[in-house]
Amino acid sequence: MSRSGQRTASSRPQQQRRARHANNDGLIPVLARKVREVEAKAVDGKKLGPTNRTKFQVIAFLMREERARAKTDTELSDAARAEQLKRLDGIATILAKTAARDTSLISLLESEAPPTATAQKMRRDWLLESGTELSPDDLIITTERIAPKQESVIPPELAEKQVIPQSVRARQLSNPFLAPDFSRGAATAPTPRRRLDSWELLGPLFKSFEYGSGGQAASMDLPPAPAIDRYSPPGLELMHHQARFVESVRLGHRSFLLADEPGLGKTAQSVLAASVAGAYPLLAVVPNVVKMNWAREVERWTPHRRATVIHGDGEGLDAFADVVIVNYEVLDRHLAWLSTLGFKGMVVDEAHFIKNLHSQRSKYVLGLAEAIRATGDPLMMALTGTPLINDIDDFKAIWQLLGWIDGNKPTPALMERLEETELTPADFGFYAAAREAVIDMGIVRRRKIDVAADLPSRRVVDLPVELDDDLGRSIRQAEKELAARLVAKYERASAAGRPDSFDGDDEAHRRHLIRLVAQSELEESKSAKSGENVFTMVRKIGQAKANLASDYAAQLARSVGKVVFFAKHIDVMDAAEEAFAARDLRTISIRGDQSALARQKEIDAFNNDPDVAVAVCSLTAAGVGLNLQAASNVVLAELSWTAAEQTQAIDRVHRIGQEEPVTAWRIIAAQTIDAKIAELIDSKAGLASRALDGSDVELGSEDSVQLAALIHVLEEALG
Structure with missing residues (x-):
């Protein structure tokens, strides 16, 4: 159906189904009879004629409409709902078998297939035959010209899986039409043939990053940071390297591969970039482990903007929010409405997740990106500390996401930059010039060591995660x-x-x-x-966080090198080591039952063997007396009961001889006692700072963290 048809149809089921019949003369028997008629015609490999093709399309649409109604009808009992869905599944099975005999029918199963006047009339007649009461609008057959069919973001196999959260329906009803962008529809003169049109260019462009560097970092020239920070909210301040990126966006650049190392604030830069570009609503596609942190960063850096996180089928979603955050794992069921909401910006975090162009995940993300780019001049950002993992071809998906290439050729914007070099792949100097042309499209890469002056020598960053299993x-x-x-x-x-x-x-x-x-x-x-x-509750929380914490540590290991992973319980360490092994990351282990000789052997391997990526350490056994300064990133998968134990763990990395700023990533289970424990640990650390370092932080309670946590639970329960 066309978009206008879909909007009309989305409001029809409630009107149409008011008159349901107690006997068996509703819509489903009509559909069952019609689908058998179509099935009987698709025998012996015969192609269906126009009339039966129209029947096939109308059956598919009404079946989807009836299924959606059955799922949401509060008047149906569970048994009646199950029976209706079972009968609809039977109709769907016959449709699938018929399409298997005549594969040209598959395109008619797509929800975007345009309806003809004949199809509209057939739909109306069947609904009347089923005893459905129709509104006056439903009785009118429109013959308006249908716009040419666009390539659907939603693969046919996902059509049945799509969900439309209630909040999205409310937004669609409040403003069902997107403002048209006349600039993109304006007639343009045909592009004249250019010197590079006959050359295959992607191969040389990829090679330019292997051979054309000349020792230069792959980072575009950024404007100077403004003398006054006008972007940050009160109480926060952008670092110099962050301000330069945001200033570039303010000056009009609209596509970026932001490849800063972890710990340099890519999320904050993206959030403020959207703010200065006015790129709202903004879509953020992120890994599950950081989606709660994304929401927190939006509210922290742009407190006047609202963020909403998609969980599962969209329960609790606020479709009117400025920033919509979705993790890769649930993207497939939300493609229908995400592709039509009118986003003016898109951020893909850990963009190396889409490096395989043939994976379903990549297809979903790239399809959404194409739909968003078609609406105007959106802000497009791919964030990853590891744009390349296996080989140089890993660039391909990210460049396509950003609109720099289209399939196997550069898009006009990149082609124009390549033409300006006045070189071809046969010319000396092409690789260096081509590499610079791609970088100028928007590649930004800074390392910790490059911006060390911006960073504190040690900091703790909390990553809240949602435990939804x-x-x-x-x-x-x-x-x-x-x-x-x-x-x-x-x-x-x-x-x-x-x-x-x-x-x-x-x-x-x-x-x-x-x-x-x-x-x-x-x-x-x-x-x-x-x-x-x-x-026991805290131990369970550690077990629940184990996979999320190890997943984030693996991402760090891939992007910045060695990582120290701390856990409190042996079973959490075991789970983490299994997860790292499954990702082909070599680990060493520091546990309480090791001899001094065995422990030192593990430490030496971590510090000296470049193939060892992660040190999995016990908080209690490895918290003191160890030197693990080969890493500058620490992941705290479980929380300690004391601030001192946490500090000792971080100090295994933050010690004399460490040349880079140290970042400790603390994994916090949101909406659990874990979050309160983290807060209490920080208050204890503040007490130490006041007593020993002359800090003027406010003094916290003298209770133990365990006692204070229980007091908190009781006070919350008592209100």
Whole structure:
């Protein structure tokens, strides 16, 4: 159906299905009869005629419409819904078998296939035959000219999988039409034949990055940073290298391969770039492990903008937000509405994930990028510290994403830059000039060591992650049960009344009871042999974060080299080592049961063997006395109970002889007690800074982190 047809159709099911029949004379029996008629014609390899092809198309559309209605109809019982979906599956099976006999029918299964007046009339007649009440608008057959069919972003096999969150429907209803871009439709003079038109250019362009560097870094010239930082919100300040990138966007550049090393703030640069370019709504396609951090960075650097994160089928999505964040894993089911929302910018984080042009993930992302570029002059950014992993051809998907190449040839923008060199691949100097031409399209690459003056010598960066699997749900349930147990203890203690000996008002007595209950729970937890308590809960959180943390550490290892991975529990270390092995990353292990000789052998291998990528270390066993300065990145997969233990772990890398700024990436399970523990650890670190370093940070509580965490759980439960 055309887009206008889809918009009309999306509002029809609720109107059309008001009159459902208790007997078996609804729409499904009509569709079942019609699909059998079509099936009977597609025998012995015969091609269907025009009438039956139209029938086939209308059956497919009405089946999808009826399926969507059945899934959302609150008046249907679960049994009735299951029965209707089962019968619709039977119709879908017959359609598929028929299309297998006549493969020319497959294109008619696409939701974008344009309807003819005959198809509209047939649809109307069948609905009337089924007993459906139609509105006056539905009775009118339009013969308006349909625009030429565009290549659909949605592969036919994903048509049934598409979901339209309720928030998106609300946005479509509030503003169903995108403002037209007349500039792209204007007639243009045919491009004159150019000197390079007969040359195969992609091969030479890729080779130019292998042979044409001349020792020069692959980074475009950026304008100087403004003397005054007008981009950052109050309380934050851009680093010099970040400000230069944002200034380039402000001056009009619109496509970038931002290949800065991890730890240099690519996310913040992208968020502010969208702000100065006015590239809203902005689509951010990111790995699952960083999507919560993306939302936090949007709100941190552009507090006047709203971010929304797509989880699963889009529950809780705010389609009116300025920035829509989606992870690669759920992209396939949201292609339909993402491709039509009217994004004015797109960011693809860890863009090396799409290096394989033949993977489904790459096809989805590139299809969306093409749809977004077709709407005007959007801001397009690919972020990756490792644009090349296997070979130089890894550039191809990223260049296509950014609109620098189209299939196997440069797009006009890049071709114009190549023409300006006045060289061909047969000329001496072409490779260096061609490499510079591609870089000027928007490649930006800075290393930590290049901008060390911008960076603090050591910093901790929190990466909040969403635990949306079964283990994550069980953790949240365990937290609820813990809170309920604490509340029950508190209510029993409160019912006993306030002793006469207590010196304080009611609020003081309340705080006193909360502390006593939390202290009691902590003592019971320490001596418990089984059952759920704060310690088992934290261990479960570590297990749930293991794969996400190891995934991020693997990304770091691929992009910047050696990484130190810290965990508290052996099973988390085991899971991480398995994950690294599956990614062909060599590891060493530092554990408490090793002899001194074995441990030193592992340390030497990490520091001296270039093939060893990750040191997997126990927080308690490897927190002191080790030198792991071959790395400048640390991943803290689990949190310690003390600020000192965390600091000692980071100091295995941040020590004399370290030539690069050190970044510790702390993986935090959002919306769990993990986040509160991180906050409490930071307060303890602030206490040490005040006592030892003369810092004026605010003093926190003197309670242990475990006790303070339990107090927090109880206070939250009591409201």
